[in-house]
Amino acid sequence: MTSPEATHPWGRVAEDGTVYLRTADGERQIGQWPGGEPAEAIALYAKRFDGLEIEVDLLEKRLAGGTLGPDDAERAIATVREQVEGAAALGDLDSLLARLDALAPALQKLRDERKAAKEARLAEALAAKKRIVETAEKLAAGTDWRNGADKLRALLEEWKALARLDRKTDDELWHRFSAARTTYTRLRKTHFADVHADRERAKSTKEKLIAEAESLSSSTEWGPTSTKYRDLMTRWKAAGSAPRNVEDALWKRFRSAQDVFFAARDAANAAQDEEFRANAVVKEEILAEAEKLLPIKDLDAARKAMAGIADRWEAAGKVPRDRVKDLEGRLRAVESAIRSAGEKEWKRTDPEKSARADDMVAKLEKAITDLEAELAAAQAAGNAKKVKDIEETLASRRSFLDMALKAAADFGA
Structure with missing residues (x-):
């Protein structure tokens, strides 16, 4: 006994169990379901269509979301299309193919975007x-x-x-x-x-400078040896840097040699300064005497006194180094005052300048006498303009004469 025919919107199951799909071109046999319930066949083939539809949905979403590259998307479309075309399933397969066709613009857009992104x-x-x-x-x-x-x-x-x-x-x-x-x-x-080569050369140079510094460290020639140490320091700086792992050690040795010498020199100077303190007391007394000559009133007496002061100053000997500048400065101030007074006196009594002053007086006196004669003649002639001009010139000449007379008086004082 055959089962009755069962229908589906997109196909049917014939009484002999043949399963047909309805398409735009007519029915197409897609399978056999002999001896089974037609409803079960329809359910099976409809479910197959649902699976294909899910594949198309998923492909559309992946393409829209940009999770597929153009080549992968093209392969996926071709695969799904192959599954849909001639599929043994009940449903609107043509609509699925149309949806796959509709993905072409999106695929091209994706290709264009990927190309633009790659170019960028x-x-x-x-x-x-x-x-x-x-x-x-x-x-x-x-x-x-x-x-x-x-x-x-x-x-x-x-x-x-x-x-x-x-x-x-x-x-x-x-x-x-x-x-x-x-x-x-x-x-x-x-x-x-x-x-590295420069540092090695610097190392060699500095080792030689250290040897020189160490050989000088016991010297008691304070002045010359101090000069030699300054020269060594200049040469040390010019030598450049030695390798970092030895530079500090070399400097310590070099500095240590200097410290030995300068410590000894400072100790000797300190002892010498103590010895010279008595000389400073003597020089302070001499300075007090010298400073009493200021201000200079009697130049010759000041010069004579200063000569004796200078002799006693030298005889007093050296003073502590920290007193030298102060004491010498005070003595130089007295000497400078005497020298300035001498220069002033010489200028005042300079014969050549005195003669020039006298000559100027004589010339001005003659000029004034001549102008007075011209003034008298102009007054007699009634020439008011000339009288005025001569009077102005006379006033100027008399003013100059007053100054010249004062200068001549200063030279003759």
Whole structure:
């Protein structure tokens, strides 16, 4: 006994168990369900359609969400399309194919976006790599030996993180970058080799200076040896730096030798200063006598007194170093006052200047006599303008005569 026919919106199960799908072109046999319940067949083939519909839904969502690349999306569409076309399922398969067709614009948009993003990424990578190369070349041409190596390592890490360009461009830029790194590394090694050689030479030089300093440390020739130590210090500074692990030790030895000498010198000077304190007392007494000559009233007497003071000053001997400037300064002040007074007196009695002053007086007196005669003649002639001019000139000449007479009086005093 055959089962009755069962229907579905998109197909049917015939009485003999044949399963048909209804399409736009008519019915298509999609399977057999002999001896079973038609409703079960319909449920099975409808469920298959639901599975295909889920695949299409999922593909649409993944494409819209950008979780698929263009190539992966194209392969996925082709796979689902293959599953839908000729599928043994009950449902609107044509609508699923139409939905797959509708994904073409989205797929093209995705391709365009990915292409634009890639082009932007490549343009960014090109700009970054050019910058890296130019920076590396500047480092190679510079002398930043301390930080340059770290900077180049950072540039290399940045390069590795960038997208590859077309082979020709990428290779050209990499060659420049690599050449700059090689040049910098070579020059840096040369620099530090030179620095090492210079430091070794400085070490050798400073060891010799230490030997000289140590040989002088017991000297008691305070002045000449102090000068020699100053020369040694100048040569030490000019020698440059020794290797870091020995520079401090060398300096301590050099400084220690100096300290020995200068400590001995200071001790000797301190003892000598104590001995000279009595001389300072004597010189203070001499200074008190000298300062009584100020202000200078009698130049000859002051000069005579100062000559004796100078002799006793020298005979008094040396004074402590901390008193020299004060005591010598006070004596120089008295000597300066006497010298200034002498210069002033010489200027006042200078014969040549006195003669010039007398000559000026004579000339002015004659000029005034002549002007007085001219004035009398002008007054007699009634020439008022000429009288006024002559009177003005006379006033000026008489003023000059007064000054000349005063100057002549000063020279004759």
